[in-house]
Amino acid sequence: MSQRPFDFAGIAEFASQRLAMIAERARTLAKGVTAFAAVGGVLAYAVGLFAFPPSSRLFWSIIGIIVCGAPLLAALVALRRLRRVRATVSQTASELRSVMNDKAMVAALTELVDRDEASVGTTPLVKLGTELNVLRKVSTPHREALTSAWQSITALTSLPGLAALAIVGTIALFAFSAIAVMARLLLGT
Numbered sequence: 630m631s632q633r634p635f636d637f638a639g640i641a642e643f644a645s646q647r648l649a650m651i652a653e654r655a656r657t658l659a660k661g662v663t664a665f666a667a668v669g670g671v672l673a674y675a676v677g678l679f680a681f682p683p684s685s686r687l688f689w690s691i692i693g694i695i696v697c698g699a700p701l702l703a704a705l706v707a708l709r710r711l712r713r714v715r716a717t718v719s720q721t722a723s724e725l726r727s728v729m730n731d732k733a734m735v736a737a738l739t740e741l742v743d744r745d746e747a748s749v750g751t752t753p754l755v756k757l758g759t760e761l762n763v764l765r766k767v768s769t770p771h772r773e774a775l776t777s778a779w780q781s782i783t784a785l786t787s788l789p790g791l792a793a794l795a796i797v798g799t800i801a802l803f804a805f806s807a808i809a810v811m812a813r814l815l816l817g818t
Contacts, residue, residue: 641725644738645718648781650746651761652714655754655788659711662795663704669799670697673806680809700798707791710784717777724778733767755789762786 674697677689714721728734741764752760765782772779 638726640735640738640742641729642722643742644725645722645778645781647741647744648721648778648785649715649718650750651754651757651785652711652781654750655785656708656711658754658792659704659708659788662792663701663708666701666704666795666799669802669806670701673697673802676806676809680813697802700795700802703791703798704795707784707788707795710780710787714781714784717781720777721781724775727774728768728771731767731771734771737764737767758786758789 674693677693677697678686681689725734725738741761761782765786768775768779768782775782
């Protein structure tokens with residue numbers, strides 16, 4: 630670091646803009662995952678109604694909604710959290726300015742700000758989410774003061790897990806659909 634004084638307000642403002650930029654990029658992924666989960670959930674639910682015998686269709690109609698909707702719910706939670714990031718950019722900057730007396734917080738924000746825009750635009754979102762865990766860790770003691778900033782950081786750090794849950798769950802639903810259709814056709818019930 631250089632000997633010149635820090636512009637704490639500028640760091641906070643730029644960091645909040647950077648979080649919003651990452652969130653906008655992540656929204657594209659979240660929209661795709663949401664569409665994928667919706668298609669997989671509807672298909673698996675319909676296949677379950679087709680594949681199960683009439684005696685268990687009532688059970689499937691209730692349990693199937695929960696099972697088939699879980700991946701979609703994870704994707705929708707991620708998408709909803711990411712939408713809130715853009716709406717709270719100025720409030721996030723104000724909150725970050727209020728905790729600039731914490732050296733660890735300044736270091737984490739400076740690391741976020743020092744990354745060039747091209748790097749942020751090309752780094753995989755999962756890796757960015759993991760790197761933002763440092764910011765999440767140092768901001769944890771300030772959660773009460775950082776309501777909007779905390780929501781933004783949480784949205785970005787929880788994205789990899791929610792997206793993985795939605796994708797893996799949807800793939801499992803596709804596998805269930807294939808197995809259920811084959812079983813129905815082979816057993817001919």
